[in-house]
Every structure is written in C-alpha cells, then in structure tokens.
Amino acid sequence: MSEPIIQVKDLVKTYKSGDSELRALDGVSFSIDRGEFVAIMGPSGSGKSTTMNMLGCLDTPTEGTYILDGRDVSKLSGDDLAHVRNAALGFVFQGFNLLPRLSALDNVALPLVYARADSGERARRAERALDRVGLAPRMKHKPNQLSGGQQQRVAIARALVGEAPIILADEPTGNLDTKTSGEIMELLTEINGEGRTIVLVTHEPDIAEYSSRVLRFKDGRLVEDVRRAPKGRRAACSKS
Amino acid sequence: MFEVLRTAVSSLWANKTRSILTMLGVVIGVGAVITMVAVGNGASRQMEGVISGMGVNMIMVLPGAPSSGGVRQSAGSGARLTLSDIRAIEEECWSILEIAPQVSTSAQIIFENRNWQASVTGTTAGFFSIREYHAERGRLLDDIDERSAAKTAVLGSTVARELFGGMDPVGQTIRVSSIPFEVVGVLASKGQSAMGPDQDDIVVVPITTAQRRLVRRAFSDSLSSAYLQARDVSMIQSAMDEVSALLRQRHRIGPDDEDDFRLGNMTDVINSLSQSTRIMTLLLGSVASISLVVGGIGIMNIMLVSVTERTREIGIRMAIGARALDIRLQFLLEAMLLSLAGGVIGIMLGYAASAGVSQVLDWPTSVSGGAVTLAAGFSCFVGVFFGFYPAWKASTLRPIDALRFE
Numbered sequence: 001m002s003e004p005i006i007q008v009k010d011l012v013k014t015y016k017s018g019d020s021e022l023r024a025l026d027g028v029s030f031s032i033d034r035g036e037f038v039a040i041m042g043p044s045g046s047g048k049s050t051t052m053n054m055l056g057c058l059d060t061p062t063e064g065t066y067i068l069d070g071r072d073v074s075k076l077s078g079d080d081l082a083h084v085r086n087a088a089l090g091f092v093f094q095g096f097n098l099l100p101r102l103s104a105l106d107n108v109a110l111p112l113v114y115a116r117a118d119s120g121e122r123a124r125r126a127e128r129a130l131d132r133v134g135l136a137p138r139m140k141h142k143p144n145q146l147s148g149g150q151q152q153r154v155a156i157a158r159a160l161v162g163e164a165p166i167i168l169a170d171e172p173t174g175n176l177d178t179k180t181s182g183e184i185m186e187l188l189t190e191i192n193g194e195g196r197t198i199v200l201v202t203h204e205p206d207i208a209e210y211s212s213r214v215l216r217f218k219d220g221r222l223v224e225d226v227r228r229a230p231k232g233r234r235a236a237c238s239k240s
Numbered sequence: 241m242f243e244v245l246r247t248a249v250s251s252l253w254a255n256k257t258r259s260i261l262t263m264l265g266v267v268i269g270v271g272a273v274i275t276m277v278a279v280g281n282g283a284s285r286q287m288e289g290v291i292s293g294m295g296v297n298m299i300m301v302l303p304g305a306p307s308s309g310g311v312r313q314s315a316g317s318g319a320r321l322t323l324s325d326i327r328a329i330e331e332e333c334w335s336i337l338e339i340a341p342q343v344s345t346s347a348q349i350i351f352e353n354r355n356w357q358a359s360v361t362g363t364t365a366g367f368f369s370i371r372e373y374h375a376e377r378g379r380l381l382d383d384i385d386e387r388s389a390a391k392t393a394v395l396g397s398t399v400a401r402e403l404f405g406g407m408d409p410v411g412q413t414i415r416v417s418s419i420p421f422e423v424v425g426v427l428a429s430k431g432q433s434a435m436g437p438d439q440d441d442i443v444v445v446p447i448t449t450a451q452r453r454l455v456r457r458a459f460s461d462s463l464s465s466a467y468l469q470a471r472d473v474s475m476i477q478s479a480m481d482e483v484s485a486l487l488r489q490r491h492r493i494g495p496d497d498e499d500d501f502r503l504g505n506m507t508d509v510i511n512s513l514s515q516s517t518r519i520m521t522l523l524l525g526s527v528a529s530i531s532l533v534v535g536g537i538g539i540m541n542i543m544l545v546s547v548t549e550r551t552r553e554i555g556i557r558m559a560i561g562a563r564a565l566d567i568r569l570q571f572l573l574e575a576m577l578l579s580l581a582g583g584v585i586g587i588m589l590g591y592a593a594s595a596g597v598s599q600v601l602d603w604p605t606s607v608s609g610g611a612v613t614l615a616a617g618f619s620c621f622v623g624v625f626f627g628f629y630p631a632w633k634a635s636t637l638r639p640i641d642a643l644r645f646e
C-alpha cells in the first residue's frame with residue numbers, strides 16, 4: 001500500500017482566551033490515503049473545524065506533526081504554507097468565499113495567478129475547470145448573478161483548477177437546499193472518482209453518507225473512525 | 241507584476257464611488273494648497289511690479305535730521321536742502337543719472353467757476369522720467385519752461401477731471417493761488433500708489449516759477465525734497481553713500497555730527513512690502529495646508545475602512561495561495577494609484593483654479609513648484625501609508641483569522 005497522503009500525529013491546538021486556555025484539539029492522530037473520501041463529523045466545538053484548518057494549512061498546530069504528501073508542513077513558514085495551499089490543496093467553503101467583484105472565470109483562475117501561470121494558460125485551465133463543473137456558459141457572470149449551487153460549483157472549479165491532489169470542503173452544503181446539496185455532493189463524488197482525495201467537514205449525516213470513511217470528533221478528540229460503502233458510489237453503481 | 245497592476249486597477253474600478261471619494265481628499269487638498277500659494281505669490285509679484293513701476297532705482301532726499309537719534313534740530317532751523325545742493329549732486333556724483341528737485345505746496349486751483357485743492361509740485365524735467373509720468377495730452381515741462389520760469393502747468397488726470405470734466409484742458413488758463421498758469425499737458429493716470437496717496441492728484445509747474453511765485457520761504461533756494469535716479473538698481477547703495485558724503489561736505493557737518501538730511505530708497509519699501517506679502521502667502525498656504533491635512537485624514541479613514549472591510553478578501557486570497565508579499569504589493573499599488581491619480585488631478589485643479597482666479601478676480605497668480613511638490617508629495621505619502629499599513633497588518637494575520645473576519 002502506498003504512503004498516506006495525509007498523516008497527522010498527536011495534533012494539539014490550544015487557544016488562549018484571557019487567563020483560561022482552551023484545548024480545541026487534544027492529541028489527534030490519523031492518516032488518510034490517496035483517493036479516499038473522508039467525512040469529519042462531530043458537534044460544534046468538537047474540534048472538527050480546527051482539524052480542517054490544520055489540514056488546510058490555514059492555521060498551525062500548537063503541538064504535533066502534519067505530514068502532507070510526504071512533507072512535514074507543521075513547521076513551515078507563512079510563505080511556504082502559501083505555496084502548499086496553492087499547489088496541494090483546493091478549498092470549498094460553506095460561504096463559497098468567491099471574490100464578489102470578479103467574474104466566475106477570474107475567480108476560478110485566481111489560484112493560477114499566485115502559481116505564476118501566464119494569462120493564456122490561466123484562461124484555458126479556468127475554462128476547462130468551469131466546464132468540468134458544468135458552468136462554462138456562465139463564466140462571465142459575477143457571483144451575485146449566480147445561484148448558491150452555481151456559486152459553490154465555481155468554488156469547486158477554483159479548487160480543481162490547480163490540479164491539487166486534495167480537496168478540503170468545509171460544510172460545502174451548509175448554505176444550500178437539499179436538492180442542490182445532493183447535486184454538489186454528486187459532483188464531489190465524481191471528482192473523488194477521478195482520483196482526488198476529498199476531506200469533508202459536515203454535521204449532517206445525509207451528507208456524510210457520500211463519503212467512504214467517517215472520522216467522528218468529540219471534545220477535541222477523535223472518537224470514531226468508520227469505513228463503509230459510500231452512497232454516491234452505490235447510486236452510480238445502480239445506474240449502470 | 242503586470243497582473244498585480246491589473247488586479248489593482250480592476251479593484252479600484254469595481255469600487256468607483258469609494259475610489260473617487262478617496263481621491264477627492266487628495267484632489268481638494270492638493271488643489272487648495274496650489275491655488276492658495278499661487279494667489280499669494282501672485283499678490284507679491286503684483287506688489288513688486290507696482291513698486292518697480294514707481295522706480296526701483298530712485299533715491300529720495302529730504303531735509304532735516306533722521307528721526308533716529310536723540311536731540312534733533314527741527315527742519316526749519318538751518319537744516320536746508322537747496323537747489324544748488326541738488327545741482328551739485330547732478331554734477332559731481334557719477335552714480336546719479338537724473339535729478340528732480342521738488343518744491344511742494346498745496347494750493348487752490350481755479351478754472352472758471354470750479355475749484356479744486358491739489359498738491360502743487362515745482363520741479364524740473366527729470367521729475368517725469370524718474371517718477372515715470374507720461375503725457376496723455378499736450379506736452380511735459382522742459383528746460384525752457386524752467387529757465388524762463390514760465391507760468392506753465394501740467395495737470396494730473398484727477399485734477400484735469402475735476403476742473404475740466406470732459407473738456408480738453410490743454411491751452412486753458414488756470415489759477416494757482418490766484419496766479420494764472422497755462423495748462424500745457426495732462427499726465428497719463430498712474431492710479432493709487434502702493435503707499436496710499438492718489439498720484440494723479442497733482443499739478444506740476446517749473447521749479448523756478450514755484451520758488452519765485454508760489455512758495456514763500458525764508459530762503460528762496462530751499463527745496464521740500466528731491467528725487468535722484470541712480471544709474472542702476474545695483475548702484476543704489478553706492479549712490480546713496482556718494483550723495484551723503486557730498487551733502488555732508490557741502491553742509492559742513494563734522495565727522496561726529498549727525499546728518500541734517502535724510503536719504504531713502506524704494507528697496508526699503510520693497511523689502512517691507514514683500515515681507516508682508518510673504519506673510520500673506522504663508523498664511524494662505526497654511527490655511528490650505530489644513531485642508532490638505534483634513535484631506536489626508538479623509539484618505540486615511542477611507543483607506544482604513546476599505547482595507548478592513550476587505551480583510552475577508554485578503555483571507556480568501558491567502559487561502560488559495562497568495563503570499564503575504566502578494567497581498568502587500570496589491571494594496572500598495574492600489575493606494576499608490578489612487579494617490580497619484582488624485583495628486584495629478586489635484587495639480588490640474590490647482591492650475592485651473594489659479595487661472596480661474598486670475599480671470600474672474602483679475603488677480604495675478606503664480607503657481608509655485610514648491611507648493612506643487614509639497615502638496616502632491618504629502619498626499620501621496622498619506623495615501624500610500626494609510627492604504628498600505630492596514631493591508632500590511634492584514635497580511636500578517638493567520639489566513640484563518642482573515643478568512644473568518646466579519
């Protein structure tokens with residue numbers, strides 16, 4: 001079996017609020033293999049979002065190590081982390097987090113700007129990514145001219161455009177209705193089927209069902225790690 | 241780099257109202273400083289022009305001791321300035337080009353049934369060239385009038401208007417203190433002098449006539465004053481020294497005694513006047529500087545707010561791979577573009593407003609390079625600093641904090 005793409009060991013994150021110290025993560029260890037579709041679940045305050053931020057290199061752990069694709073990123077500097085986020089990770093957020101002033105195409109192309117790609121290549125790759133999520137006809141639209149589901153598709157295209165091996169989705173369906181949520185999850189499942197690793201944070205069991213593995217958190221600790229057949233794959237199988 | 245520039249421009253364009261408001265602070269501040277200083281400078285230029293029109297290389301000689309010092313002789317007690325003193329100056333002082341001895345009095349001027357009180361000056365032909373009076377009608381007085389002690393007079397334009405209305409005074413006879421004079425010319429108007437008196441309210445007659453007929457003095461040779469013209473402005477001081485030495489010798493003043501005459505020149509007047517216009521320029525400039533500072537505070541405010549409200553954008557950019565440097569560069573460029581554009585428009589506005597003031601108020605203005613540099617430099621500094629500082633702060637945040645910023 002190949003080396004896991006994500007390996008965290010004894011991850012600890014503490015926040016200081018006044019005199020008291022809040023232990024958001026209290027010694028978490030797990031590893032994720034290439035091509036897995038993992039859902040992180042747990043009630044609010046359980047540490048699932050903190051874990052996600054660590055995995056996304058948006059925040060650094062107080063203690064512990066994080067080995068991403070064979071490289072220890074827990075001690076990297078800000079600019080190196082920026083490079084890791086750009087090259088290895090794609091983000092999908094609950095609130096979409098698109099830049100309101102840019103068109104869908106420019107939003108999708110933004111990671112490539114920071115990857116120093118030239119403008120022709122940026123446009124070509126961004127168009128392909130938008131096409132992949134089915135939004136090529138709307139690439140000139142601004143985010144506020146798109147529905148929630150479409151905005152999330154743009155965000156997914158932005159996560160895909162850099163060919164990052166890992167997609168991190170933080171409550172990607174939190175702001176969407178049930179039908180649209182289903183469509184977004186189908187899309188993520190397809191992307192997972194193309195070989196990308198997906199880590200998803202959710203508190204909705206329906207959404208977690210699309211994953212092949214559930215990590216359950218409680219009080220800053222990992223309390224459950226279950227693998228099972230994902231719903232999306234089952235649906236895809238029954239169709240064929 | 242080009243990409244960053246494009247991002248900056250599109251971001252400014254996308255927030256047109258905010259960009260314009262921010263720029264407005266710079267525009268008004270820069271424009272106000274440039275205009276105000278231009279108005280002040282223009283005023284001092286005009287003042288200098290008026291003064292040099294009065295003759296910068298002119299020296300005044302007055303009888304009587306200078307006002308400084310302790311016990312002084314009164315002007316009448318032997319302290320005299322005579323026509324022969326002035327003639328001697330003309331002959332012996334190389335640095336003096338022209339002389340205009342004066343005997344002045346005030347007299348009732350009568351023409352037919354009208355009368356007018358005017359100052360009457362008995363002088364020589366040199367008076368007109370030194371004081372830069374020109375004939376508008378008729379002729380000026382000449383040496384023949386002087387030698388023959390002719391009863392001829394040249395009228396200032398005010399006197400001509402008061403006595404003759406629209407009529408041509410040349411060839412008419414007026415009475416000055418009951419003595420008939422023939423009007424031979426009218427002077428072109430010079431307007432109000434910088435020091436106050438109406439320079440057109442005069443009647444000029446030959447000095448010989450004035451001494452013999454109009455002014456009754458103990459010594460008929462006495463003068464009220466004299467104007468001397470130095471060869472060149474740069475020679476004023478040496479000319480004054482020369483004149484002073486000659487007069488002391490002629491008046492037999494001992495080395496330890498005070499002068500019994502006074503010398504003055506226009507540079508003193510120019511200095512004091514340009515001092516006051518400089519103060520005015522400074523005053524206008526500082527009032528405008530306040531608006532520049534207020535504008536700067538406006539820029540500061542809008543920049544702080546706009547960068548703060550874009551903290552989330554900074555977070556998104558960092559999440560997808562922007563380095564702190566990328567963020568700083570983008571905001572620095574935005575702030576620079578805004579300030580530069582504002583500065584350029586402000587400079588144009590300043591020039592336009594200065595030209596407008598010149599046109600509408602008929603007030604000469606002169607835009608000063610120093611004011612342009614200062615105003616533009618200051619506003620650019622303020623814009624760039626306050627646009628950059630919050631962005632720099634945001635770029636040092638952890639991405640997750642910037643991303644969560646509401």
